[in-house]
Amino acid sequence: MRVVWVVLGVFCMALAMIGVVLPLLPTVPFLLLAAFCFARSSERLHDWLLSHQIFGPMIVDWNTSGAIRPAAKKAATLSVTAVFGMSLALGLASHILIVQAVTLGAVLIFIWTRPSG
Incomplete structure (x- = not known):
């Protein structure tokens, strides 16, 4: 094992x-x-x-x-913003954008509510 x-x-x-x-x-x-x-x-x-x-x-x-360092929080936010921006630029269907926005928003809420290391 x-x-x-x-x-x-x-x-x-x-x-x-x-x-x-x-x-x-x-x-x-x-x-x-x-x-x-x-x-x-x-x-x-x-x-x-x-x-x-x-x-x-x-x-x-x-x-x-359970801490996430501020630099990691900023990098994650930048990545999420870039990914969502790319989806907008590609003109993805609105239902996909909604699912993506909700999911990525939840991820950012989780990240930013953790203590900073």
Whole structure:
């Protein structure tokens, strides 16, 4: 079973890395999933992820206080705005825009109501 957790953790890390450059894919949720998977499979990988210079502090903030750093909140807001703006520019159907606006709005409300790390 440990191998399955390692594979899932590596997969989540890969998605998180893609999410760093792709605005549609969230980074932090995949980092949290990777930390969860590594905690169940490899103490070495879990410790590496938590001590990582860039990713570690985000995970520690979330684990200790459910906090999201202000810079991450701003980046998420910028990404959401860009995605919705792109949808408007592409002229997507109004029912799609409504679903997207409600979903992205809920995501932003969740993000901005978390404590700042």
